[in-house]
Amino acid sequence: xxxxxxxxxxxxxxxxxxxxxxxxxxxxxxxxxxxxxxxxxxxxxxxxxxxxxxxxxxxxxxxxxxxxxxxxxxxxxxxxxxxxxxxxxxxxxxxxxxxxxxxxxxxxxxxxxxxxxxxxxxxx
Numbered sequence: 001x002x003x004x005x006x007x008x009x010x011x012x013x014x015x016x017x018x019x020x021x022x023x024x025x026x027x028x029x030x031x032x033x034x035x036x037x038x039x040x041x042x043x044x045x046x047x048x049x050x051x052x053x054x055x056x057x058x059x060x061x062x063x064x065x066x067x068x069x070x071x072x073x074x075x076x077x078x079x080x081x082x083x084x085x086x087x088x089x090x091x092x093x094x095x096x097x098x099x100x101x102x103x104x105x106x107x108x109x110x111x112x113x114x115x116x117x118x119x120x121x122x123x124x
Contacts, residue, residue, distance in 0.1 A: 003029055004095050009118030016085050016122070022078040022095030022115055029097040029113055030071060033104030036080045038091035038120075045094070047107025049080070058106045062088070085122045092117040 008020040035050030068081040096111035
């Protein structure tokens with residue numbers, strides 16, 4: 001079974017907005033440590049934003065003030081609201097979950113579960 005599934009990607013003009021969704025098969029994948037990562041062409045995967053079980057957010061400097069992460073536990077879902085998009089935001093976006101560790105990975109890549117990714121393309 002697929003634990004995490006992303007959706008909502010697409011193509012948008014610079015300055016536009018997109019809302020990404022990540023639906024988990026079980027509540028345990030969302031309740032504790034979750035985050036969004038992205039990988040642009042020719043670059044390494046990097047952390048975008050994370051949220052822990054207490055609701056504390058950690059944003060990458062490149063997206064602060066533009067992206068917002070949210071969690072809806074009742075729907076086993078994680079969201080990423082992306083505003084004022086820039087061409088530099090073009091990447092494949094992945095959601096990730098970790099529930100085995102006492103400490104959440106934050107923007108580090110040590111998450112146990114990953115989605116398959118959804119493509120976001122921002123044109124100028």
